[in-house]
Amino acid sequence: MMRVMLVNPPYHFWEANKQYLERVLGHSPPLGLLSVASYAQAHCPGLDIELLDAPALCLSPAATIERIVARKPDVVGIGIVTSALPSARRIAAGIKQHLPHTTVVTGGPHMGCRAEEALRQEPSFDYAVVGEGEQTFAELLDAIAAQRSVAEISGLVHRDATGAVQRNRPRALVENLDSLPLPAWDMLPGFPRRYPSNIFFSPSSRAASLCTSRGCVYRCRFCDQSTFGRSYRTLSPNTVVRAVEELIDLHGIRYIIFCDDNFTVHNDRVFAICDRLRALKRPIAWSCDGNVMTVTRPLLKAMKAAGCWGISYGVESGAPEVLDSLDKRIDLARARDVTIAAREEGIHVKGLFILGTPAESPATIAATRRFLLETPFTTINLSKFTPYPGSELHDEVAADHEFDYAQLNGMNFVVPSKRLSIAALEREYAETIRWFFGQPKVRREYLRLLGRWDSIKRLTGMAPWALRAWLSPERTVSQEHA
Secondary structure, eight states: OEEEEEEEOOOOSSOGGGGGGHHHHOOOOOHHHHHHHHHHHHHSTTEEEEEEEHHHHTOOHHHHHHHHHHHOOSEEEEEOOGGGHHHHHHHHHHHHHHOTTOEEEEESHHHHHHHHHHHHHOTTOOEEEOSSOHHHHHHHHHHHHHTOOOTTOTTEEEEOTTSOEEEOOOOOOOSOGGGSOOOOGGGSTTTTTTSOOOTTSOSOSSEEEEOOEEOOSOOOTTOOOTTTOSOOEEOOHHHHHHHHHHHHHHHOOOEEEEOOSOTTSSHHHHHHHHHHHHTSSSOOEEEEEEOTTTOOHHHHHHHHHTTEEEEEEEEEOSOHHHHHHHTOOOOHHHHHHHHHHHHHTTOEEEEEEEEOOTTOOHHHHHHHHHHHHHSOOOEEEEEEOOOOTTSHHHHHHHTTOOOOGGGOSSSSOOSOOSSOOHHHHHHHHHHHHHHHHTSHHHHHHHHHHHTSHHHHHHHHHHHHHHHHHHHOHHHHHHSOOO
8 A cells, every 4th residue: 555645844924933823814724735635535546645734733844754754655745835845845855864765746836837946956856746736646646656657647747767857748727626526624633723714804713715716817927827827717616515515514614715816707606606605504604805807796795695704805006007017907996896895795805915016116005005095994915025936027037036935925025126125115014014004993893803702712722822932932833733
């Protein structure tokens, strides 16, 4: 029996002594690895497979290596986002040091656009799965078990007999997402307790994330689309609700986070999902991301009636010139109107914004603040511009800058804009945060959210972790949550 371990490597947005904040701001399960695990279980007989989610367990790279080595797997699959690449390399090297015959397979968003580079730089990476990984990984496991050549496996990057890195032909996208099994939720130890939602944008901590589509019809220049492509494909409404029912019945979930890039592309599909959610025996609260150009008042009414608690709008900037530079094709007047409409329908609204894109200037930042004053946003996610590999903007700025991949996580300025230095961007960012969250309407909303019984329980439970982190920062990164 082949033993396989799928690993979500540790990566941290916060310093070691602030890791406890993730208990408030939430942690999402590795949906890509869960889908790969489910598919491998269904298509590779005689497989012993488990999943190690190091961020959820608060494991350091060293502790992650210890867990893997103790299990002695034949194959380790590591899902890699860009900021996790340094720790993934360290983990792979540690595996090879202790288990030299274990095969290390990489995948995930970073491999979709930088697979050859990664294999050339890290000899401990044996293979890279590029794009949607379910079928490629399963075929690779079969080839490894039978000791067959991998040269004909679509979607794979590997080394040939001379050691040269080779990319096989691309894997066709999965057109029928209903053909894939549902995520292997039971592979997540402590699910859903270890995966609480964001305390400031959710009605319950007993939450689960669910992705119901792949691909994006838009071409925003800050996005990497190398994994799912631009072909928009969806789960059918029946399959979506079947997944929701499973999460409710088997795991006691009370809140679903639909984490599609854009849940509202096809209104007819959303209406159909809403009809089925309203028919459930047990009501479920949920939230989603929507594009302001595809949301309508009738859609918001239907969503609210079906349990929608919140919607996030990716506005990015209140300055038309910045939106044009990003190829973000939205109308700010419509963005303002649908934000107001959502609030009027009783749906919480979060604004997703980016500060520091190449066209950013003091004038465009002032325009974003004016836009925020005109809208009823009481919650925003203000990211620091990150030139993610695979995006057009990365290619635009990469010639003039070298990047520390660990810093590419949306919380660090790594390049200046054309008119503002990194230091100036940091000052503008801090001032914008102080200004927005200092508004009375925002403070009232946050106090209301924190006053809920669910929030009080979570904050009380966080206190020991905050104390432990303050007393011993190193301990927090290597020890499991109780």
